[in-house]
Amino acid sequence: MKIAFIGLGNMGGPMAMNLHKAGHQVSGFDLSEAACKKYAADGLAIAETAAATLDGAEVVISMLPASQHVEALYLGRNGEEGLIGKIAPGTLVIDSSTIAAASSRKVAEAGAARGIAVLDAPVSGGTGGAIAGTLTFMVGGSTADLERARPLLEKMGANIFHAGDAGAGQTAKICNNMLLGILMIGTSEALALGVANGLDPKVLSEIMRRSSGGNWALEKYNPMPGVMETSPASKGYAGGFGTDLMLKDLGLAQENAAAVKAATPLGGLARNLYAAHSLAGHGALDFSSVLKLLQKG
Ligand code: NAD
Numbered sequence: 001m002k003i004a005f006i007g008l009g010n011m012g013g014p015m016a017m018n019l020h021k022a023g024h025q026v027s028g029f030d031l032s033e034a035a036c037k038k039y040a041a042d043g044l045a046i047a048e049t050a051a052a053t054l055d056g057a058e059v060v061i062s063m064l065p066a067s068q069h070v071e072a073l074y075l076g077r078n079g080e081e082g083l084i085g086k087i088a089p090g091t092l093v094i095d096s097s098t099i100a101a102a103s104s105r106k107v108a109e110a111g112a113a114r115g116i117a118v119l120d121a122p123v124s125g126g127t128g129g130a131i132a133g134t135l136t137f138m139v140g141g142s143t144a145d146l147e148r149a150r151p152l153l154e155k156m157g158a159n160i161f162h163a164g165d166a167g168a169g170q171t172a173k174i175c176n177n178m179l180l181g182i183l184m185i186g187t188s189e190a191l192a193l194g195v196a197n198g199l200d201p202k203v204l205s206e207i208m209r210r211s212s213g214g215n216w217a218l219e220k221y222n223p224m225p226g227v228m229e230t231s232p233a234s235k236g237y238a239g240g241f242g243t244d245l246m247l248k249d250l251g252l253a254q255e256n257a258a259a260v261k262a263a264t265p266l267g268g269l270a271r272n273l274y275a276a277h278s279l280a281g282h283g284a285l286d287f288s289s290v291l292k293l294l295q296k297g
Helices: 012-021 033-041 067-075 101-113 126-132 143-156 168-196 201-209 216-220 243-260 265-282 287-293
Strands: 002-006 025-029 059-062 092-095 117-120 135-140 157-164
Touching: 002 012, 012 025, 012 033, 012 059, 012 126, 012 143, 025 033, 059 067, 059 143, 067 092, 067 101, 092 101, 092 143, 101 117, 101 168, 117 143, 117 168, 126 135, 135 143, 135 168, 143 157, 157 168, 168 201, 168 216, 168 243, 168 265, 168 287, 201 216, 243 265, 243 287, 265 287
Parallel strands: 002 025, 002 059, 059 092, 092 117, 135 157
Antiparallel strands: 117 135
């Protein structure tokens, strides 16, 4: 299949590579020259512009930071025409960015008006899952469009869920990430308390992992440097899932909670803690670095 892939960052790059390795003809683009160079060196075809990736593309996939990037790309900005005006009718668009459900619905409506099917398909599983092709996809859109997307999603992920109509994938995603943001703070807090009492963080992690405190952060993404070789904490909190991206997701969750009058007190507190951590200059570090806020430097 000919696939246009826009956004070759921490997640998009490895996802595009998995499609490339599966034998698809992928044409990639990213605004960052460094990202383009990195994946060109790995054999991915790189286009000059986002529009240039569309040449013959049957499917367009995007993996961008936030709502404003996705809206600008597809719907246009400052009088410039967006991709929806340039994509051939009949093409399938899969946006895997985590954005506001309202933005996903806007893009889906603009697509529908031109005969272009649009799915919101945000993911969970981190950069490790993106590299291994084991992501979880939470899809919003029609069942028929999801079935068209499934063979490609299966090359990038291990679990594919149909959350509901357009935007539903995003709603599922922010519920999940609100829980993850809270879990990472709770895990950091417990580890910092143990270490302050002289416990070995490796031993404490193993005890809690196998006890009732066990959770994904302990299992796959330990925030304490040196406990888990593969976690961002052991690589200076580089790469991974940025604090500012978590902050964005918790903001989306709070906006959504306000709209439906839901009570999300821990989600609100978690958003404020990541905001303080970002203001302290750690926005670009992996979100597990929130441990720094809770531990003596
Ligand atoms: P990232 O910042 O590493 O990558 C985003 C890329 O998009 C950057 O390389 C940037 O240059 C590029 N970009 C921005 N605007 C563009 C445009 N108009 N055209 C082309 N490229 C453009 O972010 P990421 O970690 O890959 O995350 C991407 C999305 O996935 C976010 O919405 C994030 O919330 C979500 N997500 C991330 C993770 C994770 O662990 N990193 C996990 C699940 C979901």
